[in-house]
Amino acid sequence: MPAPYTLAEIAAVLGASVQGDAGLTVQRLMHPLEASRPDDLIFVMAPELAARLGESPVRQAVLAEGLEAPAGALEASITVLRPRFALGLLLDLFERRPHSPPGVHPTAVVEDGAELGEGVSIGALAYIGPNARIGAGTAVLPQATIGAEARIGSDCLLYPGVRVGERVEIGDRVIIHNNASIGSDGFSYVTPEQASFEAAKSGGDRVSARIAGLRRIASIGTVRIGDDVEIGACAAIDRSNIGATVIGRGTKLDNHVQIGHNVTIGEDCLFSGQVGIAGSVKVGSRVVLAGQVGVADHLVIGDDAVVGGGSGLWKNVESGQVVAGYPALPKTEALRQQADLARLPRVLRDVAALKRQVAALLQGRSE
C-alpha cells in the first residue's frame, strides 16, 4: 500500500496517537529542512529543528518524545517514545523497492538447469549460471551474477554488480548491495620453506610454474549466508578451503567489510564499514565491531563482545567484553592508557626535577 496515507494510518503503524487532525493526508516523508509542501510529513528528533517548525510550510510532523513545536506551527503531530525504532517503521512505509519487474529481462542470460521461483525478477544483463536456484520473490538487479549451482533463498534483493560465486548458499530475505563479492577464493599460500621440491614435482606440471615462489592453496569450499543477512556495497566474503565460510542469520555487514576464508560468524552481529576479518576467525552472536576494526587470523570472539573503531585484535575476546585500541585492550584499560599518555609530559618533568633534587640530597649527605 503506497502513499498517500492518513495521519491516522501512520499513527497506527507507529503504535501511537495523533494530536490534532488525524485525517490529514501524507504524500511524502521529507527531511525537516527540505520539506516544501503542506502534505509532506517530517520526522523531528533534534530540539533545534523542532524550534524551527514554524518556518516551514509543513503542517504535520512525527516528534520524538519531549520535543514540542512552536504554538500554531503544526495542524497535527504524532509523538513517539522510541524515535529510532519509530523511524524504522515509518521509513518502511515510504521505502520504494528498486525497479525490478517480475520475470526475466530479455537481455539477461539464464543458463541451462537454472531454477527460478515464482515472482522472481532477473534484471537486464544479469547472469544466472547453470543449475543455480533462486527462490520465490527474489530480485536479481541488472548486471548481477549468480554463479553455477548457487542457491539463493526467497525474497532476497541483490543489487547491480553483486557477484555470487559458484555453489554459494544464501538464505531468505538477504539484501546484498552494489558490487559486493560473495565466494571469491581464500588468500591462502604456503611459502617455499614449507615446500618439498620432491613433493611438488609429483604434483605435475601445473605446480612447477609456481613452485619457485609461493604455492597457492585452492578453495574448494563455499560460503553459507543465513536468513535476514544484509551485506554492504563492495564487501568481500571469501569461500572456505574445505567446508564453508558462514555468516549467521540476521548479521549485518557494512560496505567494504572483508571476511576471510573459513570464518564463522554468529547471528545478529553488526560489522561497520571497512572491518577486516582474517582467515579462520570464529565470531559469536550479537557481536558489534565498529568501523575499520582488524581481526587477526584464527582468533575467537565471544557472544555480545563490542570492539571500538579502528581497533586491532591479536588476542581472543571473551563473551560480553568491551575492547578498544591498537592493540586492543579492555576499554577501561585503553581509556586509562590514553589518560596516562596525556600525563607523560608532566611525568618527564617530575622525573627530571627529582633527579636534580636527589642528586643535591646525595651530595649534601656526602659532604
Place this chain on the structure above:
Amino acid sequence: MPAPYTLAEIAAVLGASVQGDAGLTVQRLMHPLEASRPDDLIFVMAPELAARLGESPVRQAVLAEGLEAPAGALEASITVLRPRFALGLLLDLFERRPHSPPGVHPTAVVEDGAELGEGVSIGALAYIGPNARIGAGTAVLPQATIGAEARIGSDCLLYPGVRVGERVEIGDRVIIHNNASIGSDGFSYVTPEQASFEAAKSGGDRVSARIAGLRRIASIGTVRIGDDVEIGACAAIDRSNIGATVIGRGTKLDNHVQIGHNVTIGEDCLFSGQVGIAGSVKVGSRVVLAGQVGVADHLVIGDDAVVGGGSGLWKNVESGQVVAGYPALPKTEALRQQADLARLPRVLRDVAALKRQVAALLQGRSE
C-alpha cells in the same frame, strides 16, 4: 588536438619558453627511463634522472627549475617553475579519453523515459534505468549502471561497473572510476532493546521476521554529488535515510573511500585511499584526510582541517586544525607523544634508580 605537437606549442601551454630548437616535434610523452625514440618528450623532476639524460636517445625534455642536462644531451628543453602544475597541463595534452563513441551501443539497455543529452555515449552492456536523465557529452562506459530516475550532469565520465543508484543526482564533469557504488542503503539498524514488541507487531508481517534481532532502518533519501567531483575505484557512498548525503563541488575521493549515510562534505576536499566516514558526519571545505583515516559518526570537521594517515577521529576537528594519531590529537601533541614514548625506557630506568637512591637516603636519615 592530438599529438604530434611542436615544442613551441607545448611551451605555450606551459606558459614557458623553449631553449633550443622550438620546431622539434613531439609524438609521445614518456617516462625518462622508458623513452626510446628521438621524438619522445620526457619530463624530469629528479636530479639523478637529469644527470642521466645523455644515456637516452631523447633529445627534448621539460625540466623542473634548477635542473640541468649534461652538456650536449638535449637539442631543446623547456624549464618550468611549478613542476607538478606543469605536469598536469602537459599530461592533459597527451591524455586519451577512454573508448566511448557517441551514441548508444546496441547491447546497452535504455529503459523507457530515459533522456540522453547531445553527444552522450552509452557503452556496451550498460544499463540506464527508467526516467534517468544524462547530460550532454557524458560517457557511460561499458557495463555501468544508472538507476531509475537518476540525474547525471554533462561531460561526466563513468567507468565500467560504476553503480549509480535510483534517484541519485550527479553534477557536471564528474569522474567516477571502476566499480564505485553511489547510493547504496545506509548501515542503520535499531537493536531489540530499543524496540517495542507491540509497535513492531503493528508494523505487520514484514517486520515480524526481523524483530527477533536487529531492525532495519530503510534509506529513502538520496546522494547529491556536485560538479567536478572525482570518485575512486570501488568507493562506496551511501544514500541518506531522509534527505541527501552530499559531496560538494570539486571534492576528490580516492579508491575504497567509504562515505556513510547522511554525511555532508564541502567543496574541494581530498580524501585518500580507504578513508572511512561513518554516518551523519559533517565535513567542511578544503579538508584533507590522508589514507585510512576513520571518522566516527556525527562528528564535525571544520574547513581546511588536515588529518594524518591512519588517524582515528572520535572528536570534532576545528577549522584549520592539523591532527594525527589514533586517537587523533593536534599534530604537535601527537609528535610529542611519540617522542615521549621513545623516552619511556629511560624514564623507567631513572625511576628505578631514584627509588633506590631515595630508599638509601631515607634509611640514612632514619639511622
Place this chain on the structure above:
Amino acid sequence: MPAPYTLAEIAAVLGASVQGDAGLTVQRLMHPLEASRPDDLIFVMAPELAARLGESPVRQAVLAEGLEAPAGALEASITVLRPRFALGLLLDLFERRPHSPPGVHPTAVVEDGAELGEGVSIGALAYIGPNARIGAGTAVLPQATIGAEARIGSDCLLYPGVRVGERVEIGDRVIIHNNASIGSDGFSYVTPEQASFEAAKSGGDRVSARIAGLRRIASIGTVRIGDDVEIGACAAIDRSNIGATVIGRGTKLDNHVQIGHNVTIGEDCLFSGQVGIAGSVKVGSRVVLAGQVGVADHLVIGDDAVVGGGSGLWKNVESGQVVAGYPALPKTEALRQQADLARLPRVLRDVAALKRQVAALLQGRSE
C-alpha cells in the same frame, strides 16, 4: 583428471604412502565435520578432530604427522610431513575450474581488432575492447571488462566484474577475483597554491572550470602485472601518471588491497586484506604486509621485510626488517613499547611517592 581417485593415486601426488587399503576410492574431499559418506576423504590437522574420527562414517583420511586416529576408526590413511603444503596439492586435485566453456558467448561484446588466443573463454555479457589481446587458455568470466589495447597473457582467470583498463598489461597464469579494478587513474592533484593562474589560462577552457579548486593530474601511464600474480576481490590498482605501476611476478594481493599510481612491487610478495599503498612507493621482493597496513607515499620497503597487521609506515623499511605498530617501529621496539605502556600506571604511582619522599627529605634537611 577429475575424481574419483584411488588412495594410491592421492598418495603419489602427496609424495607419501598409504597405511591400509590403498585401493579405496575417493569421490569428494570434505571438511572433517561435514563428511558424510564412506567415499569422502578428509584432511586432519587438528588433534581434537583426529580424536573424533570414529564418530564419522568416513573411512579414509590424510593426517598431519603426529596425529593418530582412534583404533579402528579408519580403513586407510596417509600421513604427510608438511600438512599445509600437502593440503595445497590435495586441493588442486579437487578444485573445479569455474564454468567457462571455450569460445565467445553470444552475448559477449568483442570489439574490432581484438585478438583471442586458442581455447580462450569469453563469458556471457563480457566486454573486450578494441585491439585488446588475450592469450591462449585464458578465461574472461561473465560481465568482466578488458579495455581497449589491453594485453592479457595465457591461462589467466578473470572473474565476473573484473575491470582491466585500457592498455594494461597482464602476464600469464594471473588470477583476478570479482570486481577488482586494474588501471583506474591515479589520485593526483595540485593545490591552487602551486598553480599559476596565467599558466592555467594558457591551458584553455578545459582547465578554467577546475582552477578554482584542485587541478587534476592525468594518468597517461599503465599497469604492468607479472606472471602468476593473484589479485583479490574489490582490489584496486591505479595506473601511473607516466610509465607504469608494476606488480612483480608471483606477488599475491588480497581483497580490497589498494595500490596507488607509480608504485613498483617486486616478486613473490604477500599483501593481506585492506592493505593500502600510496603513490610512488617502491616495494622489494618477498615482502609480507599483514592486513590493513598503510604505507605513505614515496617510501621504499626492502626485500624480505615483514610488516605487522594494521601498521602505519611513514619511514623506509630496510631489507629483512620486521616492523609493527602505528607508527611502525622495529617489532622488538614495538613490543617493548607496549610492555612499557602497561607499566605506566605503576610508574605514575612511583613518581608520586618519590615526590612525597623527596619533599620530606628536603624539608628534613632544611630544618
